Amino acid sequence: LRALRRYRDDQTVALVAALDRSGPVRERLYEALLALAAMDLADPDRRGCLAVNTATALASTDPEATDLVRRMLDLTEQALTALVEEGQRAGEIAGDRDAAALGSLLMNTVVGMRVVARVAESGAGAARLDRVIRGAVGAL
Structure with a gap:
């Protein structure tokens, strides 16, 4: 659990x-998602x-790990929802869209x-992830 907590702290801060x-907002989101994809694809293992x-792997057997992951997902969703709300205030994202729903989608x-990324082949995986990212950002 210590490694998972450190991972949470590092990943959330990043x-x-x-x-x-x-x-x-859209540019920042695209670049952040692209950086995540690149990091995952760069791992040879x-x-x-x-x-x-x-x-x-552990959701049904380790309640403490499950709770920690749930909180990590919540923090990620909150950061993404806040970004959507910022985009709405700036007029970059339609104000009538449900920011919480878009945060959940992201x-x-x-x-x-x-x-x-875990199962992708390098070239094809990068292209697929770029399509996913462009699609997600475009859906806003």
Whole structure:
């Protein structure tokens, strides 16, 4: 659990920092998601995301690990929802869209990307993940 907590701290800080810089919201989101994909694809062992791996392997047997992963997903979703709300205030994202629903969609996109990257072939995987990212950002 110590490794999972450290991973949470490192990953959350990195994502929030990537989302919390200046510039257009869609561009920041695209670049943050692209950086996540590149990091996963750069791992020659394709170990994947520790949070996703923990959720899929231990969710039914380890309540403490499950709770920690759940909180990690919540933090990710909150950061993404806040970014959507910022985009709405700036007029970059339609104000009539449900920011919480879009934040949930983006969080699930991140989780799915992490799974795809784990099994992807380098070139084809990068192209697929880029399509996913462009589709998610475009859906806003």
